[in-house]
Amino acid sequence: xxxxxxxxxxxxxxxxxxxxxxxxxxxxxxxxxxxxxxxxxxxxxxxxxxxxxxxxxxxxxxxxxxxxxxxxxxxxxxxxxxxxxxxxxxxxxxxxxxxxxxxxxxxxxxxxxxxxxxxxxxxxxxxxxxxxxxxxxxxxxxxxxxxxxxxxxxxxxxxxxxxxxxxxxxxxxxxxxxxxxxxxxxxxxxxxxxxxxxxxxxxxxxxxxxxxxxxxxxxxxxxxxxxxxxxxxxxxxxxxxxxxxxxxxxxxxxxxxxxxxxxxxxxxxxxxxxxxxxxxxxxxxxxxxxxxxxxxxxxxxxxxxxxxxxxxxxxxxxxxxxxxxxxxxxxxxxxxxxxxxxxxxxxxxxxxxxxxxxxxxxxxxxxxxxxxxxxxxxxxxxxxxxxxxxxxxxxxxxxxxxxxxxxxxxxxxxxxxxxxxxxxxxxxxxxxxxxxxxxxxxxxxxxxxxxxxxxxxxxxxxxxxxxxxxxxxxxxxxxxxxxxxxxxxxxxxxxxxxxxxxxxxxxxxxxxxxxxxxxxxxxxxxxxxxxxxxxxxxxxxxxxxxxxxxxxxxxxxxxxxxxxxxxxxxxxxxxxxxxxxxxxxxxxxxxxxxxxxxxxxxxxxxxxxxxxxxxxxxxxxxxxxxxxxxxxxxxxxxxxxxxxxxxxxxxxxxxxxxxx
Numbered sequence: 001x002x003x004x005x006x007x008x009x010x011x012x013x014x015x016x017x018x019x020x021x022x023x024x025x026x027x028x029x030x031x032x033x034x035x036x037x038x039x040x041x042x043x044x045x046x047x048x049x050x051x052x053x054x055x056x057x058x059x060x061x062x063x064x065x066x067x068x069x070x071x072x073x074x075x076x077x078x079x080x081x082x083x084x085x086x087x088x089x090x091x092x093x094x095x096x097x098x099x100x101x102x103x104x105x106x107x108x109x110x111x112x113x114x115x116x117x118x119x120x121x122x123x124x125x126x127x128x129x130x131x132x133x134x135x136x137x138x139x140x141x142x143x144x145x146x147x148x149x150x151x152x153x154x155x156x157x158x159x160x161x162x163x164x165x166x167x168x169x170x171x172x173x174x175x176x177x178x179x180x181x182x183x184x185x186x187x188x189x190x191x192x193x194x195x196x197x198x199x200x201x202x203x204x205x206x207x208x209x210x211x212x213x214x215x216x217x218x219x220x221x222x223x224x225x226x227x228x229x230x231x232x233x234x235x236x237x238x239x240x241x242x243x244x245x246x247x248x249x250x251x252x253x254x255x256x257x258x259x260x261x262x263x264x265x266x267x268x269x270x271x272x273x274x275x276x277x278x279x280x281x282x283x284x285x286x287x288x289x290x291x292x293x294x295x296x297x298x299x300x301x302x303x304x305x306x307x308x309x310x311x312x313x314x315x316x317x318x319x320x321x322x323x324x325x326x327x328x329x330x331x332x333x334x335x336x337x338x339x340x341x342x343x344x345x346x347x348x349x350x351x352x353x354x355x356x357x358x359x360x361x362x363x364x365x366x367x368x369x370x371x372x373x374x375x376x377x378x379x380x381x382x383x384x385x386x387x388x389x390x391x392x393x394x395x396x397x398x399x400x401x402x403x404x405x406x407x408x409x410x411x412x413x414x415x416x417x418x419x420x421x422x423x424x425x426x427x428x429x430x431x432x433x434x435x436x437x438x439x440x441x442x443x444x445x446x447x448x449x450x451x452x453x454x455x456x457x458x459x460x461x462x463x464x465x466x467x468x469x470x471x472x473x474x475x476x477x478x479x480x481x482x483x484x485x486x487x488x489x490x491x492x493x494x495x496x497x498x499x500x501x502x503x504x505x506x507x508x509x510x511x512x513x514x515x516x517x518x519x520x521x522x523x524x525x526x527x528x529x530x531x532x533x534x535x536x537x538x539x540x541x542x543x544x545x546x547x548x549x550x551x552x553x554x555x556x557x558x559x560x561x562x563x564x565x566x567x568x569x570x571x572x573x574x575x576x577x578x579x580x581x582x583x584x585x586x587x588x589x590x591x592x593x594x595x596x597x598x599x600x601x602x603x604x605x606x607x608x609x610x611x612x613x614x615x616x617x618x619x620x621x622x623x624x625x626x627x628x629x630x631x632x633x634x635x636x637x638x639x640x641x642x643x644x645x646x647x648x649x650x651x652x653x654x655x656x657x658x659x660x
Contacts, residue, residue, distance in 0.1 A: 003070050003149040006058035011098075013051040013106060014139035017132045020044035024129030028122065028197070036252035040126060045128050048135070049110030055105040056090075059148055063090045069155035072096060072148050078161035078566050080537045088171040089162045094296060094312070095148035097175060101292075102138050104183040108212075109135060112187060118208045118632075120200055134186050134346030136321040137654055142183040161566035164538070166509030176221035178250055182288040184216030185253060186382025188260065192281030193327055196334045201274045202341075204265035209281065211628055213264055217257045218621040224250050225614030236572035236587045238507065238602045240498075240610055243391050248371045249291030252364055256284035259360040262353045270414055272341040272350055276357060282331055286324045287364070294371070345416035345417050352409030354431035359402035364396050370394075396450055403457045403495070406488055407464035425467050433460035454499030479627025486620030500582075500606035511596035521603030522550045523584055528590070530597055538562045540573070543588040543597065547577060559588040581608050 019040060026037040037555040062070050063086050066079045076093040077086060085092075091100040109131045116124060142148065191209040195201045227250065232240045241247065260280035263273045293316045344350040370386045377384045409430055437456045440447065465488035468481060506521035518525045528544040540560040547555045557575035564571070577584040582605035589598030 002062060003151060006062075007143075007147065007149040009051045009055040009058075010102075010139065010143060013048045013055070014136065014143060016044045016048050016051070017135045017139060018499070020132035021129055021136065024125050024132065026544070027125050028129065032484070035346030035364060037467050038121070041125055041128050045109045045113030045131070047110075049052040052103045052106035058097050059096060060090045061086065062149075063087065063096075063105070065558075068159055069152055071150045071152040074152050074156045074159045076160065076162055078159040078537070080566070081162060081167075082536050084169065084172060084658060085162055085167050089166075089343075090170050091179075092162055092166045095142075095146045097179070098138070098142055098146050098296075099148045101178065101183060102135070102142060104139060104179050105131075105186055107133055108183055108187050110192075112212075114452055116208055118204055120198070120204070123194050123198045123200045123205065124195075125530050126197040127190045130190035130193035130197075131187065134190065134323060135606075136326075137323065141312075141315055141319065145312055150164075158566070161537075161564070162573050164562070164564040164569045165234060167564075168230060168234055169535075170226060170234065172222055174227045174230055177219045177226060181216045181218075181220030181223055182253060182291070184212050184219065185257060185285045185288050186282045187212040188216065188257075188321075189285035189327065192278050194331065196278060196330050196338075199334065199337055200339045201267075201278060203268050203271050206264045206277060207632075210261070210264045210268055211625060211632075213257060213261050213284075214621055214625045216626065217261050217626065218618050220250070220254045220257060221614060221618040223619065224254060225611050225618070228614075229611045232570075233576060234576050236574050236600075238574075238585055238587075238600070239603075240501070240607065243370070243387050245371045245375075246291075246295055249294045252287040252367055253284055253291060253358050253372075255364040255367070256280060259357040259364075260284050260334065263357060266350055266353055267341065268352065270342060270344075272302045272344060273354070275335055275340055275343045276354070278335065278338065280357070282327045283364075284363075286320075286327075287368075289316075289320045289324060290368070292316055295299040330590070331360050342415075344414070347412065347418060348416050349409055349414050352405050352412060353603050355405050356402050356409070359398040359405075362398045366394050367391065392449070392450060396453070400453055400457060402554070403461055403491075406491075407461055408482060410468045410488070411427045411464075425470070426464070429460040429463040429467075432463055433457065436460075445501065451499045451503035454495055454537075455503070456498035458492045458499060461495070464488055465489040465492060479630070480624045483622070483624025483627065484621040486623060487617050488620075490613045490618075492622055493609050493611070493616055494611075497606050497609030497611075497613060501604050501610065504605040505607075506603045508599075510599050511592055511594075513596050516596075518599065518601065520584075520601040523601075524548050524551065525586075525601065525602055527597065527599065530591075533560070535562070537566065537610050539590040541588070543575075543586075543599070545575070545586055546597075547584060549579065549584075554585075557584070557586045559586045561588055561590070578608055581605055 023040040023044065027034050027041060045313045059072075062073050063077055064083070066073060066077055066081075066086065068074045072093060072095050075097070077089050081089065088328045089096075109128070111129060112131065119127065158628075159604040187207050189211070191205065195205045227247070228240050230237075231242070256347055260283075263277040263280055266273045267277045293313065294311055296316055302620065370390050374384045374386050395658075408419075408422070408426065412427055433456045436459045437452065440452050440455055465485055468485060469477065508518060508520040510518050512518060512527045514527055514529050516527055518527070525545055525547040528546055530543050531542055533540050533542045540562040542558050545557040545559070547557060549555070555577045557577060559575040560573040562571050563569075572587050572589070575586045582603060585602040585604060587600040589600065591597050
């Protein structure tokens, strides 16, 4: 009965979404009974979260107990799987991941209905109406096209098991963090639609939207960083980003959310960039929907893709057309009625943010075009491959100028400023940037233009990122400022890791017998043995490789070639050795006819900085979010204290009549 109860809870939640949408529409329409309808909107939104969360918990329980009478469990689980993969396997498939998506969306709507009190009531009702409309489409998708609780009659004796490439701890963290980011952008979308419906676009609207955008951006940053590292060590290809269409599907919402975050901050504090904020609120969720369509439409064959059913893809395509087409039509109809807000000069912090928003939007367009173009040509029986030779240089045209503006922008004043005022502060980053450029030209002249620019600008940005702290009392510096500094510094760290990996990596593909010695970069290595080993649901051939960095202490690596029986598949499990200045990466392949084993070895200088930088960026966002939330709580308590004092000490009424 657990499966039936979980499905019933989904139906109840969908019914509440219908009630929420209907009550919102009647409340916005006005007239008799509008007050009663208004009173129904928030409770309907609040109740959906617990209902869907309980439904998702029931699906988790079905996977943990390996209930093979449920089709989804039988298709994607196995009784011999370790517990962590049974748990993570709940969302390691199409239906389960969509239920996770809807769960996060329902909980987000509940939190908005429960806690948001800053917006005018009419705009709040319009926002919840938009959220209900979005939720209904995904409820329908689950209930009519992707039922996660469908029964299997009769039950099977054993399940098919989880894709071996997904049997990794990364599955427990990567999809949930991405989904929180994706769905958080649906809340920003609803805020934008609500503001367009009521034409109430101002600082209060931006302050209400900003925590959701910032929270979504943090989770997207963590999800993309975790996914990059997972693919790096799991797939055995030695790369950290492949421009896979599904990787791009996660990058595009992040680019839009980054631009939206900066626009919302300007609108919240300076009442500018109103149109930018509304447009980016629509675009950010549009990119989430495009990513969902790519992953679940069946038009992609990828490790990351969850569905191969064109009917499901058609369903999502219809939802995408309704939501995004409708929102863009509303934006086109109402944008002209929204004033642009306060003006600013060409040399100002706002102008720097606008420039970077344009650059981010251009990069977003480049990635979107490069992702969709091969799919379009394939529809006409022409296969085209779009990869790093397109994405890297074309994106760099906009990315490098954006980094230069990031070095200057935080030092500028709001509204208007002059470059002469901040000239002295820029001496250090400029000098260091030029010094790195000169040193690279002399010591490593053949690394390429992009790697050279990446190394130079990363050093300059790292120095410039801390300049906003100069002259401040660090104990009184707002957490939001610390968050900005950490975010920019983390980006510099990640950029340095990317440029170093591109410029200085060394790769060796060798065939070796036990006892043979191999060198890769500064490492001296020796293959000692190849032995069979067994895991909980796999067997493997495990290599033992001894390695020394420039003749130093001994490090032992154990790469494996694993064989899974349920489902049958062979995977390469890389072995890593991390130093302060880089990472040694080893993969063992097949045995040749001459008795030698294939070994693929890389030395990647400073490559861990890519993911360390990503986590620093996310930490900066978390500090900014905590600072914003604490500030909102502090201001709310202050308003409450003022109101209570007024109630306790009412102003004396003026005398009137003859006694006066």
